Amino acid sequence: MNTQLFTNGLRGAFLVLCLFAANLASAHTGLKESTPAADATVKEPPAHINLVFTAPVRLIKLEVLAGGQAVPTRFAPSSEAVASYVIDTPAMKPGNFTVNWAAIGADGHTVSNTFSFVVDPAAGSAP
Numbered sequence: 001m002n003t004q005l006f007t008n009g010l011r012g013a014f015l016v017l018c019l020f021a022a023n024l025a026s027a028h029t030g031l032k033e034s035t036p037a038a039d040a041t042v043k044e045p046p047a048h049i050n051l052v053f054t055a056p057v058r059l060i061k062l063e064v065l066a067g068g069q070a071v072p073t074r075f076a077p078s079s080e081a082v083a084s085y086v087i088d089t090p091a092m093k094p095g096n097f098t099v100n101w102a103a104i105g106a107d108g109h110t111v112s113n114t115f116s117f118v119v120d121p122a123a124g125s126a127p
């Protein structure tokens with residue numbers, strides 16, 4: 001048996017394990033799903049936006065934009081960490097929307113991201 005090869009093999013396996021562990025440790029909380037979903041086309045203007053995170057977070061920002069203009073929502077920054085949010089959006093109309101959000105995860109890091117959806121009453125109908 002070649003000891004040098006064996007040692008190198010062990011070292012390689014150990015390195016892979018370390019990289020894997022480091023990756024897990026640095027995984028921030030993220031958005032698991034939303035309603036409307038990212039890149040979805042829905043027919044009805046949604047009365048609220050649901051956000052479900054991979055772990056409890058404090059949602060500190062949620063803005064809905066249509067053509068660069070803010071759409072009013074009933075969002076208020078959360079003082080409590082929860083995994084799921086329902087934000088009332090009473091002013092939605094047909095159009096293209098972008099949602100920008102920011103949240104503080106359990107590790108204290110702020111994560112932010114954006115997704116878009118379309119409200120098109122004619123979607124899926126025959127032309």
Ligand SMILES: [Cu+2]
Pocket residue numbers: 026027028029105107108109
């Ligand atoms: Cu983090």
